[in-house]
Amino acid sequence: MSERFDVAVAGLGALGSATARELARRGLRVVGLERFALGHDRGASHDTSRILRHSYHTPAYVRLTQQAYDDWARLERDTGEQLVTVVGGVDLFPPDPAIPPADYVDSLREVGIEHELLDVEETRARWPRLHLPDGTLVLFQADAAIVPAGRGTRVMQDDARAHGADLREHSPVTGVRDLGSGGVVVTTPQGEVHAGALVVCADAWANDVLGHLGLNVPLETTLEQVTYFRPERPDELAPGRLPLWIWMDDPSYYGFPCYGEDTVKAAQDCGGPVVDPEARTHEPDAAMEERLAAHLRRMLPAAGEPVRSLRCQYTLTPDRDFVLAPVPDHPTVVAGLGAAHGFKFAPTFGRLLADLATEGTTGTDVAAFRFDRPALTDPDYAAHWLV
Template sequence: MKYDYDCIVLGLGGLGSAALYWLARQNKNVLGLEQFEIGHIRGGSQDHSRIIRLSYHTPQYVDLAKQAYTTWAEVEADANEKIILKTGGLDIFPPNAAIPIADYTGSMTTAGVPFEILSPVETMRRWSQFHLPEGTTTLYQAESGLASPNIGNCRPYKMAKAYGATIRDNAPITNIRPIKNEIEVEAGGEVYRCQTLILAPGAWTNHALAHFGLHLPLEITQEQVTYYASPDITQFSPERFPIWIWMDEPCFYGFPVFGEAGPKIAQDVGGKTVTAESRSFEPDLENARPHRNLPEKPYPRHARPPNLYQTCLYTLTPDRDFVLNSLPGHPNVSSRWVLPMPTNLLV
């Protein structure tokens, strides 16, 4: 039997579930297809927290982030539940940082976003959990905080269903083919047709593109975050401890206590290159070693040994910018990657 829809969304992680929600909210007859169970942990949309911020290196990204805050507020109002938690955020630039602070201050000034520049003494006075080397410069932006993927994925998915979306999980794609002005998708033993297809499969992107004879130079890495124990986790509560990013190469970032009993720290793009099939869920102790053994980094003074590791996948373009476009020769097939998008723009 064939089923017809206005739109089909492939992949129901962060981007896919949001696209499904906005389409259903616009009264579209929409189908969401997920190859695994809903809420699985094999991709890049799981765990308790992701950084959300206005401090970016170009005015365009700052403006995009502004729209993301507005969009999340709409979703929160519709769901009657908080998804964004503002903690304030520190971008910490060590002496001779590989990442220039001027890109960030210039972009936020252009976009009209207020910020503060702090010395290491002032930073440690306000947040005594840090130990910063002399010569460090800290950029503080009050709107920074965290978004909860566990809530931020689940609520759009549930609201999409409430708006009338059809959802099929455990339905791996076996074929995609254009038929005149429509797209036919075979998944989970069923055949579906749609006028528009949205691809949001993350690390499985090239699997989907192969049906169109296309391939993108995407790198998939297995990333890892580490939750640390602490004798006094109140020191790292969201009310007392901000999100932070160590702006150098390598780059590190961290969170207050949220979802687990301790602060979270990770290296950005510090993982090994893998495939969606070869990745492991086992802890990589070498991956965690830099932020355990380098005291000159701004690691919290009161953090104790690690008590939990979590893995996820990054799907990276060569320049790490978004891919947001229709496929060449297929204007009714659109591809989207990278989570922190105002996802109403996708539809």
């Protein structure tokens, strides 16, 4: 015998947890199926912090960030949890950068997002701990913020359960049968679940689920690393005295002011090797740590020396755009992939995926995130991840 629910959600990281929460709040019977333990460190929703910002390379993404800010605020109101910490943020474009600043500046201007363009001297006057090469262009947004990763995901899970969602650990999806208008049957080691719709937010394991429907998305999983540095004077690198920062070149780096503890967190974006998520290591990589530390010695020497490094993983589409769409030929199955920059949009993903699963459409234009775009259908598409 199979259990019956309105919607099943496969994967309970940030995106899946947000979706389960949104569906449960709408009064639907929801089951969430997590391959590992809730809050595990094998994916991309653990650790302390993520960046929330408006700065993006297209107007469409900038408009979506406006929804993200609204949805994080709604999550705070609904749960009574303070989750967004505004610290300001700078995108740092050195001379002749690999990432063109015009895409970001023009996108912000088109959408009407307030920002400032600063030179090196103006930047040094505001944040004297930042050491930048002459000719660096600095794009500042006052409302850039930090959102908590592990804690934010847990808040969404707790709220989903409070509204009746059944969230199950150690329940990998081992089979999917599309019954058409009769819904979907999802098989797990504990038995079958019969649901009216299925939402797949399984990230690096998305193809393990979608493969049961004959779909294989061209994804690469890379093993990344974040490092925490111990400054001698953490008060000088606290929120308000140091902004979020992103080094917009190749390699690209990003970092935070002190947040939650007297350390500075930083990492390289897309700097790690391609791995099998089932066979990856959790051991820190000394060469990656030293490459990052060398950059901070030049740009933010007050950060001090590394004290610990943690591994995480990116699951990347070839164009690094999201997937947010029904599965072709299976309209009762919807997929969400964050392409290693989706956490800032997690509550928004939840709302949009809930719309697609229940109504088949949403008021937000998500056409760019369909399965039938060239990056996902053209085998000769040249992958590019630096945005």
